[in-house]
Amino acid sequence: MDRAIIHLNIADFAAAVERRLDRRLDRRPLVIAAPTAARAVVYDMSDEAYQAGVRKGMPLSRATRLCRDLAVRPPQPARYEQAMADLLGQARTYSPLIEPGEQDGHLFVDVTGTSRLFGPPVDVAWRLRRRTLQALGLDPIWTLAANKLVAKVASRLVKPQGEYIVAPGDEEAFLSPLPVWLVPGVEGPDLSRLRELNLTRVHQVTALDPAHLEVALGSRAACVAAALRGRDEAPVLPLGQKPPRVEVNQTLATDTHDPAVLEARLYPMVETAGRQLRRQGRVARRIAVTADYSDGRRAVRQMRVEPPTANDLALFDLARRVLHLAVVRRTRVRHLRLVCDRLIFPPAQLPLFEEERRHVLRREHLVAAMDRIRDRFGMEAVRMGRLAG
Amino acid sequence: MQPSMDTSVSPRGRLRIGTSGYSYPEWGDAGFYPPGTPAQAMLPLYARRFSITELNYTWYQMPKAAAMERMLPKVPAGFGFAAKLTRSMTHEIDPHGWRAQVTQFRQGIAPLVQADRLSALLVQLPAAFERTDARRHYLAELLDALAGLPVAVEFRHRSWAVDRVFSELERRRVTLVSVDAPDLPYLFPTLDVVTNPDLFYIRFHGRNARGWRSGNMQKQFDYLYTPAELQAWSGERIPQMAARAHSGLIFFNNHVRAQAPRNAQMLIEQLEGKTP
Numbered sequence: 001m002d003r004a005i006i007h008l009n010i011a012d013f014a015a016a017v018e019r020r021l022d023r024r025l026d027r028r029p030l031v032i033a034a035p036t037a038a039r040a041v042v043y044d045m046s047d048e049a050y051q052a053g054v055r056k057g058m059p060l061s062r063a064t065r066l067c068r069d070l071a072v073r074p075p076q077p078a079r080y081e082q083a084m085a086d087l088l089g090q091a092r093t094y095s096p097l098i099e100p101g102e103q104d105g106h107l108f109v110d111v112t113g114t115s116r117l118f119g120p121p122v123d124v125a126w127r128l129r130r131r132t133l134q135a136l137g138l139d140p141i142w143t144l145a146a147n148k149l150v151a152k153v154a155s156r157l158v159k160p161q162g163e164y165i166v167a168p169g170d171e172e173a174f175l176s177p178l179p180v181w182l183v184p185g186v187e188g189p190d191l192s193r194l195r196e197l198n199l200t201r202v203h204q205v206t207a208l209d210p211a212h213l214e215v216a217l218g219s220r221a222a223c224v225a226a227a228l229r230g231r232d233e234a235p236v237l238p239l240g241q242k243p244p245r246v247e248v249n250q251t252l253a254t255d256t257h258d259p260a261v262l263e264a265r266l267y268p269m270v271e272t273a274g275r276q277l278r279r280q281g282r283v284a285r286r287i288a289v290t291a292d293y294s295d296g297r298r299a300v301r302q303m304r305v306e307p308p309t310a311n312d313l314a315l316f317d318l319a320r321r322v323l324h325l326a327v328v329r330r331t332r333v334r335h336l337r338l339v340c341d342r343l344i345f346p347p348a349q350l351p352l353f354e355e356e357r358r359h360v361l362r363r364e365h366l367v368a369a370m371d372r373i374r375d376r377f378g379m380e381a382v383r384m385g386r387l388a389g
Numbered sequence: 390m391q392p393s394m395d396t397s398v399s400p401r402g403r404l405r406i407g408t409s410g411y412s413y414p415e416w417g418d419a420g421f422y423p424p425g426t427p428a429q430a431m432l433p434l435y436a437r438r439f440s441i442t443e444l445n446y447t448w449y450q451m452p453k454a455a456a457m458e459r460m461l462p463k464v465p466a467g468f469g470f471a472a473k474l475t476r477s478m479t480h481e482i483d484p485h486g487w488r489a490q491v492t493q494f495r496q497g498i499a500p501l502v503q504a505d506r507l508s509a510l511l512v513q514l515p516a517a518f519e520r521t522d523a524r525r526h527y528l529a530e531l532l533d534a535l536a537g538l539p540v541a542v543e544f545r546h547r548s549w550a551v552d553r554v555f556s557e558l559e560r561r562r563v564t565l566v567s568v569d570a571p572d573l574p575y576l577f578p579t580l581d582v583v584t585n586p587d588l589f590y591i592r593f594h595g596r597n598a599r600g601w602r603s604g605n606m607q608k609q610f611d612y613l614y615t616p617a618e619l620q621a622w623s624g625e626r627i628p629q630m631a632a633r634a635h636s637g638l639i640f641f642n643n644h645v646r647a648q649a650p651r652n653a654q655m656l657i658e659q660l661e662g663k664t665p
Contacts, residue, residue, distance in 0.1 A: 002414070002428045116415050116646075119606030122449050126476075127604075165450045167412075169429030173459060 002168035004121035005236060006109040007151035008091070008128060008140040011160035013105030014044035017083045018073045020137040030071045033060045041295045043075045047160045057296030080105075083136065088239065090131050094124050098239040099148075105140070106155070108148050110236035122165055129163070146171065149184060149232035156182050171230025176203040185227035190220055202228045245341035246276045246284070255294040255332035259324070262333060266323055267386060269338045270316045277310035277340060278371065284308060284340035287315060289322040292335035301325040308344055313363045315340070404631060405469060405508065406657050408649040409592070409642035410445040411435040419647035432463045439653065441469040441508060443640045448473040448513070451490070452497030461504055469508035471541075471590075471638060472498050478531060480515045491534045502538075509564070509590060509638055510535065513543040516575065520548035532561060541566050541590040541638075544577045558584040567591045567630070569622070571598035581626045583633040591627070593652065595643035611645040614652045616659070623659035 010016050014032045019025045029049035033040045040060040042049075052067040064070050084100060087107065091098050097110035109128070111121045118124050122144055129142040143154035145166040153175065154164035166174045180186055180194055180202055193216055199205050205213065206228050214221040226232075248269040256262065266289075277284060288302035303322045309315060319338060327333055373382045412431050417424045422434055435442060444452075452472065477483060477490045501507040512531070518524060532540060542558065543566035544550070558565050564585040569592070570576055583589050595612025603609060631637055639656065641649035 001425060004414075113414075115413065115607075116418070117607060120410070120413060122446055123606055126449050163450055165446060167428060167456070169427065170456065170459065173455070 001112065003110065003112045003146050004115075005145055005148055005151050006111060006121065006125045006128065007143045007145075007148070007155050008087070008107050008109065008132065009143075009155045009159070010087070010105030010132075010138050010140045012044055012046050012050075013083070014075065014080055015046040015049075016105065016138055017079050018076075019046070020083075021079070022073075025071055025073075028071050029054070029067045029069060030073065031060070031063055032073055032075050033063070034074050035060065035072050039294065043296060059295075083138065086136050087132060087138070087140075090128060090135060092239070094118055094128065096238055097236045099237045100239070105138075108151065108236045125163070125165075147230070147232040148234055148236065149227060150174065150230045152184055153178065153182050153230075166230075172206070175228060175230050176201075176206070178202050180205060180228070183227050185232075186224050190217055190224055193217060244280075244282075244343050245339055246273045246280075246343070247340075248272045248276075248338045250336045250338075252334060252336070255334045257327065257330060257332045259327070262323060262327060262336070263320055264386070265336060266319055266338070267316055267384065269336065270319050271312050271384075273338055273340050274310055274312040274315055274367070275371065275374075277343070278367075280343070282343040283310045284315070285342035285344060286340070287318050287322060288339040288341070289319060289326045290335075290337040290339070291323070291326045291333045292337075293329060293331045294334045295331055297329075297331070299326045299328070302339075305340075308342075311360075311363050312367050314360075403635065404627075404637045404639070404660070405439075405441040406639045406653050406660075407439040407441040407443065407641075408435075408644065408653055409443040409640045410644060411442050412446075413644055413647070415645075416647040416650070421647040421650050432460065436464040436468050438650065440467065441471065441638060441640075443471045443473065443511065443642075445473055447494075447497070448476050448479075451475050451477070451493055454497055454500050457498060457500040461500065461506065468506070469638075470501055470506050471509040471511055471640070472501065472507060473511045473513060474535075479513060479518075482527065487531070488534060491531070495538075508539065509541045509588060510538045511541050511543060511566070511590075513566075514545060514549075516545040518544070519546045520551075520554070529557075532563060539588060540564065541585075541588065543568060543590075543592060547575060547577050550578055550580065555582050555584055562587065564588045564590045567626075568594060569596070570594040571596045571601050573598060573601060581630050583630050585634065587635055589630045589634040589637045591622070591630075591637070591639045593639070593641045593643060593649075595648070597643075607645055610643045611648075612643045613648040614643070614655070616655060619652065619656050619659055623656055627660065 015030050018030065018032065027048065029052055030046040031042045031049050031054060032044040033042050042054060042056055042058045042060060042063050044056065045054045049063070049067055049070060054063045054066055060072065084105065087105070088098060088100055091107060091109045095109050095111050095114060098107055100107040111118070111124050114124070115121065125142045125144045129140055133139050139161065141155050141158055141162055143151045143158070143164045145151040145154055146168040150166050150171050154166055157178070158164050175183065179200055181191055183202065194200070194205060197216055206225065210221065210225065213225055217224055250265055250269050252265060284305050285308045286302055287305050288300060290298060290300045292298050301322050303318050305315070305318055370382050412428050416422050417426050422431060426434065475490065475494055478487050478494070498507060541564035555565060562585050565582055567579065567581055567590070568577060569579055593614065595610050597609065597612040600608030600611055641653045643649050643652060
């Protein structure tokens with residue numbers, strides 16, 4: 001059966017949400033940036049500002065030079081979160097299979113097999129757009145295709161406004177004339193390699209023999225070829241059914257790239273994550289750190305946790321290593337995120353060797369004792385020496 | 390027994406009967422298509438049964454010439470299309486941008502025009518499109534901009550059911566669409582007025598009065614006409630309209646559970662004199 005995937009995308013989400021609250025900003029170039037910060041950078045911008053040359057991550061001072069009548073609004077993450085929740089509320093009427101992005105105004109809705117209830121998918125997509133506009137004052141791009149990849153490309157094609165329906169079976173013909181960089185799944189190194197070979201359009205790459213493509217792209221050839229033909233089997237994940245994970249966020253009071261300060265900020269995050277894991281009776285098999293730089297760029301690094309653990313001390317050893325892999329630029333960091341995922345039940349077996357077992361047990365006992373104290377007297381009742389002073 | 394009429398079984402017939410849209414996954418469950426028929430295989434199967442279809446998706450999305458070109462080889466010679474004008478010119482009119490939209494629409498349907506497959510261009514106006522001075526002017530300008538195309542106008546608001554409107558359409562040789570819809574006070578009434586000697590056009594929406602305002606197409610167009618209800622059309626109205634125009638198009642829009650193709654087939658048989 002053909003799948004029917006709707007992609008809704010509110011272009012320039014933060015700017016669109018601010019405009020909804022202040023109609024004076026309509027049709028005016030608008031950027032979202034913290035104007036009080038010493039070296040503020042553009043977090044998001046409206047299409048008018050984009051057309052004037054403003055880009056994400058650009059220093060605000062440069063943006064204001066490029067665009068004289070620029071309106072500036074500070075970032076309001078809580079507002080974007082609320083708008084995203086409202087958007088989900090609209091989509092929920094039509095399907096339980098909704099996969100939202102992270103507060104970025106886009107979501108996939110799988111309406112396969114719902115036509116007997118709600119009518120043809122194209123009509124559902126249009127109604128969803130209309131309801132979003134009427135109820136939330138936000139006008140999303142809407143596209144409809146047989147998979148997420150093609151729906152996403154269609155959205156990129158019509159941005160900042162419009163709609164696009166790719167009929168099932170038309171995927172290859174639809175992608176064929178497009179530039180390769182529009183297709184998700186063909187990323188940085190693949191693109192540079194293809195550019196070196198002067199292959200910039202999808203049809204130029206799909207015309208190649210698989211063996212030739214493999215010479216150019218190595219093991220990535222099959223993935224790239226499938227993406228460029230519009231093949232994507234990835235399901236739309238049900239809302240709230242994402243793989244379980246523990247996430248802790250920390251926005252730094254002052255942006256910094258001092259490793260000692262970053263580590264000091266990271267430790268309480270690990271403690272929070274560890275405590276959540278232990279409460280759930282799970283251990284993590286993977287740990288990831290995301291660092292958002294003050295210029296808007298983002299670095300994500302992750303590491304396998306072996307043996308899987310929920311112990312603060314063991315997790316911190318790894319988190320610190322991941323942090324130093326993520327923060328390599330000389331730019332200040334604004335925000336840190338720690339994610340522990342691939343959660344499993346704790347393994348029953350202790351380390352085989354006596355010394356290692358003693359070391360592990362000592363750490364377990366220490367953290368368990370701290371948990372007991374904190375459960376009774378609060379989080380501040382006991383602290384690690386590294387956080388003292 | 391009524392005289393038989395040349396209907397959809399002959400592609401070049403004066404009277405062609407089909408359905409509004411053909412790509413409905415549920416038509417597989419209802420037995421019109423083999424179960425599990427992929428969307429891209431539906432049009433060739435549809436074209437074995439009917440000689441014309443109304444393209445609904447051009448209302449949702451501006452037609453694209455490349456997609457139209459890809460569609461043509463899927464149907465036999467002589468198969469016709471009626472295309473619905475995009476909503477940005479009927480339901481969500483941008484007062485500044487609509488002229489550019491007309492140009493874009495003309496480019497999108499150019500492959501159908503060039504291949505002589507465009508039987509009609511349906512301009513369906515919403516129920517909220519009441520007859521006011523501003524809207525009369527808009528419609529006049531829109532019809533000017535669409536000149537040269539076989540335009541048929543469907544009104545939903547009953548304020549347009551006046552002789553002045555009909556005579557203006559007649560002067561322009563623009564078809565007034567006759568509708569069979571629920572008998573609701575605000576809706577355009579069922580009429581058999583012919584304003585264009587080249588073409589008459591009938592749309593059967595079903596008579597589900599409760600579902601009409603539900604906001605859900607599955608309820609709005611859930612209706613199966615009885616043979617007697619269609620007989621009122623096949624016995625009298627359609628022959629009368631056919632006598633006043635060279636050709637005619639008839640579409641069933643009650644698509645839910647494939648009732649539209651069932652009714653279309655029923656009407657064809659009645660007109661051919663196979664059934665009473």
